[in-house]
Amino acid sequence: MLLLSVIRRRIRILVSLSRFAAATRSMSSGSTQRMFQLRVDPLTGNSEWVVIEEEEGEGEEEHGHPPFKNNNNNKSLLLLGTTSYLDMLNDSPRNRAFRQAIDNTLISPSHVLDIGAGTGLLSMMAARAMGSAASTCGDSKQGGMVTACESYLPMVKLMKKVLRLNGMEKAVHVINKRSDELNVGVDVSSRADVLVSEILDSELLGEGLIPTLQHAHDMLLVENPVTIPYRATTYGQLVECTFLWRLHDLHSNEAHASDGLRLVPTGFDNILDSHGETELSIRAINNGQVHAVISWWILQMDREGTIFYSTAPRWISMPTNKSDEDWCDHWKQCVWFVPGQGIPIYKDREVHLCAVHDETRISYNINTHSRIDAMMYNFEGGDFQLELSPERIAIYGDGEWRSFMSTVIRNTLKGRVDPLCVVADDSVFLTLLVAHLSQTSKVISLFPGLQGKGVQYIEAVADANGISMDRIQVLEKKRTLSSMLDTHQKKVDLLIGEPFYSGTEGMLPWQKLRFWKEKTMLGSLLSEAALIVPCKGILKACAMSLPDLWNSRRCLDKIEGFDHSVVNTTLGACGEIPAHEDGPCIPYFIWQSGKYKKLSDVFTIMEFDFSKPISPSSGRNQVEFVESGMCHGFALWIDWLMDSDNSMLLSTGPDKRHWKQGVKLLAKPVAVVIPGSSSLSECCHAVIEASFDPSNGELLVRHVFS
Structure with missing residues (x-):
C-alpha cells in the first residue's frame, strides 16, 4: 500500500440515534410490554414480525436472560449475541474517555439526557459524577437528574438489570422510546442541560446522527447545552x-x-x-x-x-x-x-x-x-441501480473464479441439447454465463433477493453481451417455481447457483444452504437426469488462535466501576460463563480479526448432499493440532463441491478474503501443544461435532478438549 x-x-457534527429502531416496533398496554421483532428465515428468505411479550415486574431468570413469555426468547438472545454491544463495552479506551469527560464536566447537579442508552453505562457515569443524587422526579435546578432513552425493548430490560445490580435503578429514569418520540412535559419534566450519547458508526453519520441530534437540540435540550462528546x-x-x-x-x-x-x-x-x-x-x-x-x-x-x-x-x-x-x-x-x-x-x-x-x-x-x-x-446503469457488496464485486472481477465457474458450467452443459437451466439464487453472472456458453439454452432466473433489479440489469446488459432476452426469463412476481406452467411444460435439466443471495452477505456460511432448500422445493420439476450445481456442501473447520477477537467478546465484569456481569450470557460473551451457556457462532472475516493463527489442519465435519431432500444432518471429527499455542475457537465454513467427480471444489475458508466464515469462540482459551510434546498439562486433541436443523437453518456446534 x-x-x-x-x-x-x-467537520463538526453533533449526532445520535437509538440502536435497532428500524428493526423493531414496540407498544405497551397496562403492565405488559410487546415488541414486534422482524425475523428472517435464512432458508426461505421470508420475513415476519414476531410478537415478543414481556411482563413488567416479572421475576428475573438466572444468567441475565430476560423473562420473555413465548418461545421466541432464543431468537431474541441470538440477535443480541451477534451485535456490537459486547465488543463496544469491552473497548476500555472508549469507556475511559467517556468516564473522564463526564467526571470532568458534571461538577454540579444537572438534568442529563442519554440518547441510545444501551446498558445504561453513560447514564450511571453521569449519576455518579453528580454525587449519585439523581432522581427520576426531581427538579434539575435543585438536584441531579438522569433520563436514559433506549428504543430496543430487550436492551431496556438488560439496562434495568444492570441498574438494579449497581444500585442505580432510582438514579436513572429509563424510557423505552426513540428520542424523537419524547415530549417535554410528558415523558420528561424539563429540557436537559447535558447530552451524553455514543451512537456512531464507522463512517460517523450512518445511523442518522445529524437529524436525531437536531431534534434533540430543537425539542429536548436547553439553549447552549453541554454535550459529551463535544465534537467529531x-x-x-x-x-x-x-x-x-x-x-x-x-x-x-x-x-x-x-x-x-x-x-x-x-x-x-x-x-x-x-x-x-x-x-x-x-x-x-x-x-x-x-x-x-x-x-x-x-x-x-x-x-x-x-x-x-x-x-x-x-x-x-x-x-x-x-x-x-x-x-x-x-x-x-x-x-x-x-x-x-x-x-x-x-x-x-x-x-x-x-x-x-x-x-x-x-x-x-x-x-x-x-x-x-x-x-x-x-454503481448504476440506465435508470436503475444494482447494489453489490465490495466482496461480490471482487469475486465477479476475479479471473481465477470466473475461469473456474466457466469450466464448471461448460462441463455441465456438455452434450445437452436445448437445456432448461434454473438459476436458483441471485447470480447475475451465472445467468449470463449459461446463455453465453449455450446458444440453445433457456434460462430461468429466480433472483429471490434482486427481483426487479435483477430483471432490469439483465435486460440492460444482455444486448452488450450478444444475448437475446428471448432466452432468459426472470420470475419477477414470485420467488420460486410452483408448477410446470412456469417452465412451459418442460422439466428442468440444470439447477445451479454460486450460491449467492443478495442482502445476506453478513450471514453465517451455512445459511447459504438455502440453495438446498430451493432444490428440495423444486424436486418435482427436475428431470431424472437433472444436474445440481453445486452438488454438495462440505462443512469445514480449523482450530484458531484469535486473541484480539476473543478479548473483544470476553465476559464483562466491572466497566469503569460498574458491574455488567448480568449481561454476559445474553450478549453471547465468552469467558467465565456457565458450561451449559454456550455463545453463538458469529459471522466474521477471519483476516479482519486482528492477530490470528491456524493451530490445526483443515478438517471436514459433515457433508450436505444436494441430490437428496433437505434433512437434519450431523457429523463429528477429531482435531489434530499442528501448531502449539492458545486456542480461542474454531473457524467454520462451507466448501462447495461443484461436480460429482470431486474435481471442482470452491473453498470459502479463511484463506479466501471475500467470504465470511463462522467463528465459534471457546468459553475459555485452551493451551494446546503439538503431538509428541513432553508437556502433560496441556491439550493436544479435541473433538468437534455439529448438527444442522433444516427447520430454522441453525447449526449447533459442540467441542471437547482432551
Whole structure:
C-alpha cells in the first residue's frame, strides 16, 4: 500500500440515534410490554414480525436472560449475541474517555439526557459524577437528574438489570422510546442541560446522527447545552492499494477475463447529487495511483480539548487515549473508492479534494487540476441501480473464479441439447454465463433477493453481451417455481447457483444452504437426469488462535466501576460463563480479526448432499493440532463441491478474503501443544461435532478438549 497524504480538515457534527429502531416496533398496554421483532428465515428468505411479550415486574431468570413469555426468547438472545454491544463495552479506551469527560464536566447537579442508552453505562457515569443524587422526579435546578432513552425493548430490560445490580435503578429514569418520540412535559419534566450519547458508526453519520441530534437540540435540550462528546473530526488519507481496488473496479478487472462476458459494459456509470462540502488541496508525498480515500474519526470528548477517542489505524499518530495494542471490532476505517480508473499522481503535485456530507454519509471527489463539483458515486446503469457488496464485486472481477465457474458450467452443459437451466439464487453472472456458453439454452432466473433489479440489469446488459432476452426469463412476481406452467411444460435439466443471495452477505456460511432448500422445493420439476450445481456442501473447520477477537467478546465484569456481569450470557460473551451457556457462532472475516493463527489442519465435519431432500444432518471429527499455542475457537465454513467427480471444489475458508466464515469462540482459551510434546498439562486433541436443523437453518456446534 502506497500512502500519499493525510487530510487534516475538521467537520463538526453533533449526532445520535437509538440502536435497532428500524428493526423493531414496540407498544405497551397496562403492565405488559410487546415488541414486534422482524425475523428472517435464512432458508426461505421470508420475513415476519414476531410478537415478543414481556411482563413488567416479572421475576428475573438466572444468567441475565430476560423473562420473555413465548418461545421466541432464543431468537431474541441470538440477535443480541451477534451485535456490537459486547465488543463496544469491552473497548476500555472508549469507556475511559467517556468516564473522564463526564467526571470532568458534571461538577454540579444537572438534568442529563442519554440518547441510545444501551446498558445504561453513560447514564450511571453521569449519576455518579453528580454525587449519585439523581432522581427520576426531581427538579434539575435543585438536584441531579438522569433520563436514559433506549428504543430496543430487550436492551431496556438488560439496562434495568444492570441498574438494579449497581444500585442505580432510582438514579436513572429509563424510557423505552426513540428520542424523537419524547415530549417535554410528558415523558420528561424539563429540557436537559447535558447530552451524553455514543451512537456512531464507522463512517460517523450512518445511523442518522445529524437529524436525531437536531431534534434533540430543537425539542429536548436547553439553549447552549453541554454535550459529551463535544465534537467529531473526520480524517482521511489517499492510498494506492490493489487489494482495495479489486473490491471496486469490476470494469477493469473483468477486462482481463477470458470468458468474454461483460457485467459492466462500456457506458455504465453513475452520478448522484449531494450537498454540504469542504474543499481541500493536498500535496502528494509519492508517485502513484490514487485508488481510494480511507477515513476515520476522532471524538473530542470535552469542550477544553483534553480528552480524545480515535478510530484511526495504528500507523497514524494523533491525540488519543488509545495505545498501539488496543484493538476493537465495532469501529473500522472506511473506504471511499475513486470513480473511474483511479487518478495518477506525482510527488509534490497538488490534488484537489471535495469532502461532501449529507445527513447520513460522507463522500469525496478528487482531481489533479482545478476546482470540482461535489458529487457522490454509486454503481448504476440506465435508470436503475444494482447494489453489490465490495466482496461480490471482487469475486465477479476475479479471473481465477470466473475461469473456474466457466469450466464448471461448460462441463455441465456438455452434450445437452436445448437445456432448461434454473438459476436458483441471485447470480447475475451465472445467468449470463449459461446463455453465453449455450446458444440453445433457456434460462430461468429466480433472483429471490434482486427481483426487479435483477430483471432490469439483465435486460440492460444482455444486448452488450450478444444475448437475446428471448432466452432468459426472470420470475419477477414470485420467488420460486410452483408448477410446470412456469417452465412451459418442460422439466428442468440444470439447477445451479454460486450460491449467492443478495442482502445476506453478513450471514453465517451455512445459511447459504438455502440453495438446498430451493432444490428440495423444486424436486418435482427436475428431470431424472437433472444436474445440481453445486452438488454438495462440505462443512469445514480449523482450530484458531484469535486473541484480539476473543478479548473483544470476553465476559464483562466491572466497566469503569460498574458491574455488567448480568449481561454476559445474553450478549453471547465468552469467558467465565456457565458450561451449559454456550455463545453463538458469529459471522466474521477471519483476516479482519486482528492477530490470528491456524493451530490445526483443515478438517471436514459433515457433508450436505444436494441430490437428496433437505434433512437434519450431523457429523463429528477429531482435531489434530499442528501448531502449539492458545486456542480461542474454531473457524467454520462451507466448501462447495461443484461436480460429482470431486474435481471442482470452491473453498470459502479463511484463506479466501471475500467470504465470511463462522467463528465459534471457546468459553475459555485452551493451551494446546503439538503431538509428541513432553508437556502433560496441556491439550493436544479435541473433538468437534455439529448438527444442522433444516427447520430454522441453525447449526449447533459442540467441542471437547482432551
